[in-house]
Amino acid sequence: MDFQSIYTWIPSGGRPLVIAGPCSAESETQVMQTAHALKEIPRVKVFRAGIWKPRTRPGSFEGVGIAGLSWLMRVKKETGLLTTVEVANPQHVEQALAHGIDILWIGARTVVNPFSVQELAESLSGVDIPVMVKNPLNPDIALWIGAIERFYKNGITKLAAIHRGFYQFEKTSYRNPPQWEIPIELKRRLPGIPVLCDPSHIGGRRNTILPISQQALDLEVDGLMIETHPEPDKAWSDAAQQITPESLKEILDALVIRETSGNLEFERNLEELRHEVDLIDYELIRLLARRMGIAEEMGRYKYAHNITILQLQRWKELFADRIKKGSKAGLDIKFLAALLQLVHEQSIQIQTNVMSGDKEEIKE
Ligand code: PEP
Numbered sequence: 406m407d408f409q410s411i412y413t414w415i416p417s418g419g420r421p422l423v424i425a426g427p428c429s430a431e432s433e434t435q436v437m438q439t440a441h442a443l444k445e446i447p448r449v450k451v452f453r454a455g456i457w458k459p460r461t462r463p464g465s466f467e468g469v470g471i472a473g474l475s476w477l478m479r480v481k482k483e484t485g486l487l488t489t490v491e492v493a494n495p496q497h498v499e500q501a502l503a504h505g506i507d508i509l510w511i512g513a514r515t516v517v518n519p520f521s522v523q524e525l526a527e528s529l530s531g532v533d534i535p536v537m538v539k540n541p542l543n544p545d546i547a548l549w550i551g552a553i554e555r556f557y558k559n560g561i562t563k564l565a566a567i568h569r570g571f572y573q574f575e576k577t578s579y580r581n582p583p584q585w586e587i588p589i590e591l592k593r594r595l596p597g598i599p600v601l602c603d604p605s606h607i608g609g610r611r612n613t614i615l616p617i618s619q620q621a622l623d624l625e626v627d628g629l630m631i632e633t634h635p636e637p638d639k640a641w642s643d644a645a646q647q648i649t650p651e652s653l654k655e656i657l658d659a660l661v662i663r664e665t666s667g668n669l670e671f672e673r674n675l676e677e678l679r680h681e682v683d684l685i686d687y688e689l690i691r692l693l694a695r696r697m698g699i700a701e702e703m704g705r706y707k708y709a710h711n712i713t714i715l716q717l718q719r720w721k722e723l724f725a726d727r728i729k730k731g732s733k734a735g736l737d738i739k740f741l742a743a744l745l746q747l748v749h750e751q752s753i754q755i756q757t758n759v760m761s762g763d764k765e766e767i768k769e
């Protein structure tokens with residue numbers, strides 16, 4: 406695939422290009438107030454607003470719909486900012502095009518579905534509008550590339566990818582952990598594709614927008630998409646992550662724009678290893694919690710059968726067995742012995758708690 410530089414289709418004062426605006430268009434006043442404030446920030450070239458909102462559960466605010474499109478026409482006319490909205494089906498595309506929207510983006514929940522993506526791509530055949538494709542919710546790079554290909558095959562040449570992080574079942578400090586190795590790999594597999602980062606949906610919090618944006622820039626993204634609202638706390642969607650235009654300006658001023666190193670291979674490998682370490686740690690935590698749960702159960706069982714907690718012979722055998730296995734696996738014996746001792750002590754502690762807890766109950 407042959408990609409155009411993002412700066413050929415979005416006139417920009419340079420890297421990074423910034424797209425900003427509310428998660429959702431809520432009212433004409435909110436939209437106009439945000440847009441006029443953003444116009445004063447030179448790096449902001451494109452105004453975003455969700456008109457049709459994909460919500461996890463029914464009953465939440467699902468967007469103002471077509472009414473919002475005329476507010477965006479007003480934004481364009483009064484501020485000169487380009488406009489972009491999320492489209493999820495051919496009707497959205499038709500309405501967005503009829504209202505002169507400049508750029509379309511495809512949301513993470515739509516990109517997971519090749520039927521939807523194909524329909525969208527076909528509805529754009531012969532239309533020369535830029536399309537930005539967010540990563541799918543799940544960390545599946547082939548699905549992301551597949552979506553980009555579907556648009557490309559239908560004649561869309563002005564394409565960009567937006568990295569917005571990936572759903573992960575384990576609770577982390579991110580709303581959608583970035584798994585940076587994936588966007589880096591995307592750049593390696595699709596040379597020349599413009600990539601933007603959406604730190605708002607990755608972090609899910611105001612105070613992580615700056616560090617995530619900085620990391621994205623250091624990994625050589627072309628631009629940022631940042632949710633901006635005049636009164637973030639009152640936002641009808643994604644309130645915790647939206648920032649005021651004033652904070653956006655402060656964040657953009659604080660960003661350090663470094664020369665690009667071109668060493669993507671190194672970054673990708675490092676990020677892959679970091680991600681692997683994260684997953685292993687989560688697994689260790691899960692296993693330790695399970696082991697302690699079993700220790701508790703054993704405590705109850707021993708108590709019910711009037712057996713002492715510490716059974717020295719069993720511990721000696723277990724210890725010797727684990728040291729033997731660990732040493733075969735190449736682990737340092739001293740480290741493993743200390744770890745086993747710590748786990749054993751905690752396990753005894755839990756069983757002791759069970760017994761004294763039960764005694765308390767009996768006393769009452
Ligand atoms: C959005 O940009 O407001 C949005 C819904 O994003 P995503 O598709 O990344 O969740």
Ligand code: MN
Pocket residue numbers: 428429632642643
């Ligand atoms: Mn949002």
